[in-house]
Amino acid sequence: MPSEREPARELIGRVASAFTELRHDHTLSEVDGPLGWPGYGEQLTRAADLTGESESVVCGLARIGDVTAVVVAFEFGFLGGSLGTRTGARIEQAFTHARELRVPVVSLVATGGSRMQEGTLALMQLPRIARQITLTREAGLPHISVLRDPTTGGGWATLGAGADVVLGLHGAQVGFAGSRVRPPGYSVTQQFAAGLVDQLVEPDELRARLERWLHLLTTPGNGPAPVPPALGATTLPETGWEAVRRARAPERPRAGQYLAAYFDWLEPVSGDRSGGVDPGVLCGFGHRDGRTIAYAAQDGTATRPAGFRTAARLVRLADRLGIPVLTLVDTPGAANDEAAENAGVGAAIADMFTAVAAARVPVTTLLIGEGGSGGALAFAAPGRTWATPDSYLAVISPELAAAILKRDPAQEKETADRLRLRPQDLAELGIAQLGPSADQATAMYRNASSELGTQMVTRPTTP
Template identity: 80%
Template sequence: MRSGREPARAVIDLVASGFAELPDDSSPSTVDGPLGWHGYDLAVAQASERTGERESVVCGVAEIGGVTAVVVAFEFGFLGGSLGTRTGARIEQAFTHARELRLPVVSLVATGGSRMQEGTPALMQLPRIARQIALTRGAGLPHVAVLRDPTTGGGWATLGAGADVVLGLRGAQVGFAGSRVRPPGYSVTQQFAAGLVDQLVPPDELRDRLERWLKLLTTPAGEPAPVPRALGAKTVPETGWDAVLRARAPSRPRAEEYLAAYFDWHEPINGDRAGGVDAGVLCGFGHRDGRTVAYAAQRGTATRPAGFRTAARLVKLADRLGIPVLTLVDTPGAANDAAAEKAGIGAAIAEMFTAIAATRVPVTTLLIGEGGSGGALAFAAPDRMWATPDSYLAVISPELAAAILKRDPSQVRATADQLRLRPQDLVELGIAAGVAELDQAPEHATDQATTR
C-alpha cells in the first residue's frame, strides 16, 4: 500500500476481514444530476466502468482485530472520491447502521472534496454528514478516521477532522484546500505538527494500528483506574524544602516511566485541534489488564494552553465513551509568558477544570512531582488524588511565596514548611487520599477513596 490512492476494496481488504457491503438505498440521480450538467451521466458511467463501483464510497460491516465495525471507504478512482448527493446518502446510511447495531465507525478517507457537477446540492452533504457524526458521538460510539491521499475539502472538514481519533498515512496530502486550489498541497505531516492529526502511520502498519485503537476504544474498564505505585522515593520528606528538592530532582521518575510501568501498551493522541501541541503533556489511551484507561500526564514543564486543551479533549472523549481517566500531575505551574497569555492560558485552564468537574467517569490522580498552583490542580481530581513521596502541591512555589510576602530569601525554606506542601501534609489536610507507596496498593484504590 502506498499513501492511500488504492481502490476502496483493496484498502478494506488490507485492514479488515469478512466485509459485508450495505445495500445501496440511495436514489438514482436525475438526468445529468441536479444541475443538469451536460455530460455528467457519461462521466459517472465511465467512472463506474473503470472502478466497478456505483459511487465514490463503499460502505459495509467488517471485522478489524476482532472488533466488528462499520467501514466507510472512499474510492478515489470514482470522480476523485468526490462527495455528491448519493455519496451523502450512503454515508448517512452507514452511520445510522452503526448506531442501530452499536458499532464503531472507521472512515478510510480519500477525496478531492465536493462534486463540481452537482454544485450546491453536493455541498449540502457536508451538514448532512456532520449531523451523522454528531448523532454517533451522542450515542457514545467511537469514530476513527484514516486520512489517505488526498484528503481535502469537505471530506477533511467532516469525516476527517471530525473523528474522535485521526490517523494520517505518511505522504498524504491533507488540507481544506487541495493542490489545484492552493498549490502546493498541505501535507499530513504539517497537520500533525499543528495538532490536527493524532498519529502518523506508515501504510504497512495501518491494520495493526487500527486493531489497537478499536480495541482501546471499545473495552472500557468498569471501575476507577487503579492508583499507580510510586516509582521513586519510599519515605516521605522530613521538611517542606526537602519535598521541593525531591520533586525538582532530575533523577526523579517522570510521566513516561509511570505510563510504561502502568500499561501493557498504550496509544497517544496529539494536539488540541486548534493548531497547538504541547510536548510537555502526554495524552492517550492505554491497555491494562484487559481494559482501557485514558491518561493525561504532565512531564514536569510549565503547561501551555495547547497542553490543557489537549488534556480536556482527552477527558471529554473518555467521558463520552465511558472510559475511566488517570491523570499524572507534574508541573511547576502553567506557562505565563506573553505567548501563553495571547493563546488564552486562562481559558485553557478553565476548560480543563470544567472537563474534569463535568465528567461522569471516575478520574484518578497521582501527584508524581511538582504541583505548582492552578496549573497543576487543573489536572487533578479533587476527590481521588494520591501523592508520591517525591511530590508536593502548593498554592505557589516557596520562592515566589517569600517574594510576594516580602521576606528575605533566607526565609524560603521556612516558607516551604509553612505552606504545608509535603505529601503527608496533603493527606492531613484532606487534600490527598494517601501517599501512594506507603499505604496504597492498586487493588485497594477504590476502598481508599471512599474511606478517607
C-alpha cells in the same frame, strides 16, 4: 508498501478480515444530475466502468481485529472521491447502521472535496454528514478516521477532522484547500505538527494500528483506574524545602516511566485540534489487565495552553465512551509567557477544570512531582488525588511566595514550611491521600471497584 490511493475494496481487504457491503437504493433523478450538468451522466458511467463502483464511497460492516465496525471507504478513482448527493446518502446510511448495531465507525478518507457538477447541493452534504457524526458521538460510539492521499475540502472538514481519533498516512496531502486551489497542498505531517492529527502511520502498519485503537475504544471495563504505586522515594520529606528539592530532582521518575510501568501497551493522542501541541503533556489510551484506561500526564514542564486543551479533549472523549481516566500531575505551573497569554492560557485551564468536574467516569489522580498552583490542580480530581513521597502541591512556588509577600529571599525555605506543601501536609489538610505501595494499590483498586463500579454511567460496547 501499499499505495495511499489504492482502490477502496483493496484497502478494506487489507485492514479487515471480513466485510459485508451495505445495500443502497440511491439513484440520481436525472441522467445529468440534479443540476442537469452537460455530460455529467457520461462522467458517472465512465467512473463506474473504471472503478467497478457506483459511487465514490464503499460502505459496509467489517471485522477489524476483535471488533466489528462500520467502514466508510472512499474510492478516489470515482471522480476524485468527490462528495455528491448520493455520497452523502450512503454515508448517512452507514452511520445510521452503526448506531443501530452499536458499533464504531472507521472512515477511510480520500477525497478532493465536493462535486462541482452538483453545485451547492453537493456542498449541503457537509452538514448532513456532520449531523451523523454528532448523533454517533451522542450515542457514545467511537469514530476513527484515516487520512489518505488526498484528504481535502469537505471530507477533511467533516469525516477527517471531526473524528474522535485521527490517523494520518505518511505522505498524504491533507488540508481544506486542495492542490488545485492553492498549490502546493498541505501535508499530513504539517497537520500533525499543528495538533490536528493524533498519529502518523505507515500504510503497511494501518491494520495493526486500527486493531489496537478499536480494541482500546470498545473495552472500557468498570470501576476507577487503579492508583499507580510510587516509583521514586519511599520515605516522606522532613521539611517543605526538602519536598520541593525532591520534586525538582532531575533523577526523579517522570510521567513516561510511570506510564510504561502502569500499562501493558498504549496509544497516544496528540494536539488540541486548534493548532497547538504541548510535548510536555502526554495523553492517550492504555491497555491494563484486559481493560482500557485513558491518561493525561504532565511531564515536568510548564503546561502550555495546548496541553490543557489536549488533556480536556482526552477527558471528554473518555467520559463519552465510559473509559476511566488517570491523570499524573507534575508541573512547576502553567506557562505564563506572552505566547501563552495570547493563546488563552487562562481559558485553557478553565477548560480542563470543567472537563474533570463534568466527567461522569471516575478520574484518578497521582501527584508524582511538582504541583505548581492552578496549572497543576486543573489535572487533579477532588477527592480522588494521591501524592507520592517525592511530590508537593502549593498555591505557588516558595520563591515566588516569598517575593509576593516581600520577604527576604533567605526565607524561601521557611516559606516552604509555612505553605504546608509536603505530601503528609496535603493528607492532613484533606487535599490528597498518601500514595500507596504496589500491594496497597492493588487492594485499594479492588475495594474501590466494588464500591464505585455500580455508580459508573454505563456505556455501550461492541457485541
